[in-house]
Amino acid sequence: MSKFHLSKAPITEAVLEIRVISDSEQNIDLLAESFKLEDYPIKESQVQIELKGEVSTEGKEPQSLSESARNIIGWQFRHKTNKQTLRVSTTSFGFSRLAPYENWDSFSGEARELWCRFSSIVKPSKITRLALRYINKIDIPGDRLELTDYFKTYPQISDEASGDLTGYFMRLISQQRDLEAKCVIHMGSLPSPNSETHSTLLDIDLFRTLEADLDEDLIWEILTKFRDRKNELFVACLTEKTLEMFK
Structure with missing residues (x-):
């Protein structure tokens, strides 16, 4: 399955995430300065806002909330093409790519290069979470x-439930025991570009929580296995008629 490739894959966004623990103290502002990259010139802070207010226990209207603290917890850097985004904090690294998605080698290669810079700055000692998510938009x-014509995984209603289905949403969670991971699949209707097209979301999210010593090879070995499993699950959700549209 690692050689699986669709020339017209319906991927709208691919997201990779690595969460870590670091034994060294990190300055969030220094982290921002260390990621001044020519290809990622657009910098935005990720802010955590703390609110305070009084809550009534006597059925009275609650008092208005007010901001008590505002802290920068991370940074987001957007590529000059606006197609790729890097997200970093002292405990997490994230990389995402919008359509057009080229291939795994290109996506993971860019992510790994940025990860190496992140790792040299944050100096993580442990990995706590690995995740890979692919969001697809399928236009029928x-x-x-007729869902059965295009999907092998879909929400099913009984024959006794009358009426045409005009909208739906489904969430599936499964154990991927051989990968020591979980998979969450979201499937649902999306706004369509026109009256002659039906758009469907197929969102496949694989993740593993762990507490392992930092091992560069292990990180990318697991993420590559996640990518292969994502491909298997993608194919398992669709009929051959649908897959033919993307070849």
Whole structure:
């Protein structure tokens, strides 16, 4: 399955995340200064806002909330093309790519290069979470959508429930025991570009929580296995008729 490739894959966004523990104290502002990259010139802070207020226990209207603290907890850097985003904090590294998604080698190669810079600055000692998520938008032509024609995984209603299905949403959580991971699949209807198209979300999120010593090879070995499993699950959700649209 590692050689699986669709020339017209319906990926709208791919997201990779690594969470860590570091034994060294890190300055969040120094982290921002260390990521001054020519290809990622657009910097935005990620802010945590603390609110305070009084809550009534006597059925009275609650008092208005007010801001008590505002802290920068991370930074986001956007690529000059606006297609790629880097997110960093003292405990996490994230990388995402918007369509068009080229291939795993290109995506993971860029992520790994940025991760190496992050690792040299934060100096993590342990890995606590690895995650890989692919968000797909599948456009089905036609004025009427028969889910069984295009999907092998779908929400099913009984024959006794009358009426045409005009919207749906489904969430599935499964153990991937061989990977010591979990997978969350979201599937649902999306706004369509026109009346002759039905758009469907297929969101596949694989993640593993752990507390392992930092091992560069282990990180990318697990993430590559997640990518292969994502491909297997993607194919398992769709009929051959649908897959043909993306070849």
